[in-house]
Amino acid sequence: MTWQRETFKKIKQLPREEQVLPGTSLCAGCGGLEALRLAAKVLGPNVVYVNAAGCFTLLAVYPFTPFHGSWLYTTMGSAPAGAQGIRDALDVLIAKGRLPQDDDLKVVVLAGDGSTYDMGLSATSAAIYRNLDFYYFCYDNEAYGNTGMQLSSATPFGAMTTTSPCSLQHPAGATREKKDLFEIWRAHRPPYIATISPRHPLDLAEKFTRAARVTGPKLFLALSACPTGWGYDPAQTTEVARLAVESGLWPLKESVNGTVTHTYVPKRKPVEEYLKLQTRFRHLFEPARQDEAIRHIQDHVDAYWAEAAAASGAT
Ligand SMILES: Cc1ncc(C[n+]2csc(CCOP(=O)(O)OP(=O)(O)O)c2C)c(N)n1
Ligand code: SF4
Numbered sequence: 001m002t003w004q005r006e007t008f009k010k011i012k013q014l015p016r017e018e019q020v021l022p023g024t025s026l027c028a029g030c031g032g033l034e035a036l037r038l039a040a041k042v043l044g045p046n047v048v049y050v051n052a053a054g055c056f057t058l059l060a061v062y063p064f065t066p067f068h069g070s071w072l073y074t075t076m077g078s079a080p081a082g083a084q085g086i087r088d089a090l091d092v093l094i095a096k097g098r099l100p101q102d103d104d105l106k107v108v109v110l111a112g113d114g115s116t117y118d119m120g121l122s123a124t125s126a127a128i129y130r131n132l133d134f135y136y137f138c139y140d141n142e143a144y145g146n147t148g149m150q151l152s153s154a155t156p157f158g159a160m161t162t163t164s165p166c167s168l169q170h171p172a173g174a175t176r177e178k179k180d181l182f183e184i185w186r187a188h189r190p191p192y193i194a195t196i197s198p199r200h201p202l203d204l205a206e207k208f209t210r211a212a213r214v215t216g217p218k219l220f221l222a223l224s225a226c227p228t229g230w231g232y233d234p235a236q237t238t239e240v241a242r243l244a245v246e247s248g249l250w251p252l253k254e255s256v257n258g259t260v261t262h263t264y265v266p267k268r269k270p271v272e273e274y275l276k277l278q279t280r281f282r283h284l285f286e287p288a289r290q291d292e293a294i295r296h297i298q299d300h301v302d303a304y305w306a307e308a309a310a311a312s313g314a315t
Contacts, residue, residue, distance in 0.1 A: 003254075003263040005206040014205055015041040021066040025058045029234025031241050032056070032139030032224030034198035036110070039137060039220065042208035045069055047106045048086050052079035052120060054112035055146045056139065069105070077119040079109045080127035083134045108135040113154035114144040117179050128188040128217045135211065136219045141226035142178070149229040153179040156249075157300070158293050159280045161229075166283035172293035173283060177300070181221060186255050190217040194254040194263075197223055199241035203252055203263050210254070223250040231279025243274035248301045251308070262308060271298050 008014065019040035026033045032055070040047070047069035051057055053076045060071045074082040086107050093099035111120060116138040124136065143161045144150040151164040151174055160166050160173040185193050191214040194207040204222075211218040225240040227233065232240055244250040245266055252264040272294060275281040284290045 003261050005202055007209045008202040008205045011201065014038070014201060015044075017041070019043065019045055019047075019068050020059075021068075024066050025061070026055060027226075027228045027234065029227045029237040030055070030224070031198050031226060031237050032112075032141060032222060033059075034237070035139060035196060035204065035222035035224060036137065038198060038201050038204050039196075039208055039222075040067075042205050042212075043106055043108065043135070046103070047108050048072065048090075050074060050079050050082040050086060050107065050109050052076050052109070052111040052115035053146070054115060054144075055141070056110050056112070057146070076111075076115040078123055079111050079115060079120055080123040080132070080134070080136070083107045083109050084127060084130070084132055087132060087134060106135060107133070108137055110137050110139070112145060113138060113140040113142060114150075114152045116140070117154045117181055118152055121184075125188065128185065128190050131216050133215050134217060136217065138181075138219070138221050139224040140221055141224045141229055143226075143229055145226060145229050154181070156297075158275070158284055158297055160283060161280070171283070172290060172296075173280070182219075182253070182255070185217075185219050186258060186260070188217075189258060190219065191215070191257055192218040192254070193221075194219070195221045195223070195250065195252055197241050197245050197250060197252060198225075199238055199245060200252060200264065207254055207263070210256075229280070231282070232277050236277060240274070240277055243269065243277065247271045247274045248305055249274060249297075251304065260311075262312070268301070268305065271301055 020037045045068040049071045052074055059066055140154050142154045143152050149161050151161040155161055155174045156178045157174055158172045164174040166173045192211045196204040223244055225237045246269045248266050248268040253262045284293050
């Protein structure tokens with residue numbers, strides 16, 4: 001079945017108004033910030049962001065903020081608990097008639113992959129279990145970026161981080177596979193889960209629009225190309241983000257009440273084209289090419305899409 005966008009067919013249809021203003025202290029070319037900028041256009045101004053410690057905490061440094069909406073800072077492990085507190089407070093105010101229903105706010109967790117895949121996972125699991133009505137926006141730069149790019153459980157096989165260097169014992173760098181957070185969330189049966197990319201703004205905007213119709217936990221996993229941590233020129237963020245999707249490494253998909261649909265099926269360029277652009281994978285090509293490791297990554301992607309095709313009944 002082909003996924004159809006209903007609301008956003010042309011870039012011109014995206015809301016013009018910016019909800020995240022420029023001039024933040026994040027790195028030039030930050031893919032996560034671009035994904036958030038696009039998401040915030042659809043979310044609109046009536047939002048409380050609950051931000052776990054990480055790069056994005058540098059967005060709002062008192063007394064300055066780029067947001068039209070409100071913003072709350074939490075520890076890495078507790079953003080979903082913070083979101084629960086905000087949601088409860090809003091519900092009490094509405095019940096007492098002190099906040100008109102029309103002025104209700106969306107509660108949006110902002111968190112990196114360290115908070116999302118590792119430290120905050122139990123708080124997230126509990127929030128989904130309670131069916132908390134919130135959005136969870138994870139900007140996934142595949143490492144603990146703010147403290148110098150240490151390995152997280154979102155780091156992909158073969159990537160070099162400061163705690164998974166290329167060594168004699170581990171010539172490929174990171175030795176484990178990236179955790180499948182999409183499926184971990186899906187096992188909790190939330191109403192909505194999506195992967196997104198800043199390189200696919202219409203796909204991203206459509207997904208936020210669809211999620212807005214749903215009450216309950218809603219996850220958005222944004223693969224966030226990170227020039228500082230991944231090692232490429234900031235001007236190449238768009239190209240790196242594009243190749244992540246076109247190589248099939250970052251599938252764009254959604255799950256609505258547990259049913260998964262791929263929202264874009266790439267023709268699949270070799271993963272090498274994506275890997276070669278980034279110094280975190282340079283050791284796979286220099287000084288000697290590591291064929292086995294590159295093949296391992298390609299096989300993983302091929303197996304994913306073969307399974308997806310089988311699940312959808314395609315041949
Ligand atoms: C319990 C705890 N350990 C360590 C830190 C230090 N710390 C602050 S930001 C950060 C990195 C967060 O990584 P991630 O969630 O991936 O977000 P990113 O920095 O990549 O945006 C760390 C380790 C902390 N704030 N709390
Ligand atoms: S380190 Fe990466 S994720 Fe963090 S602000 Fe810089 S580009 Fe963005």
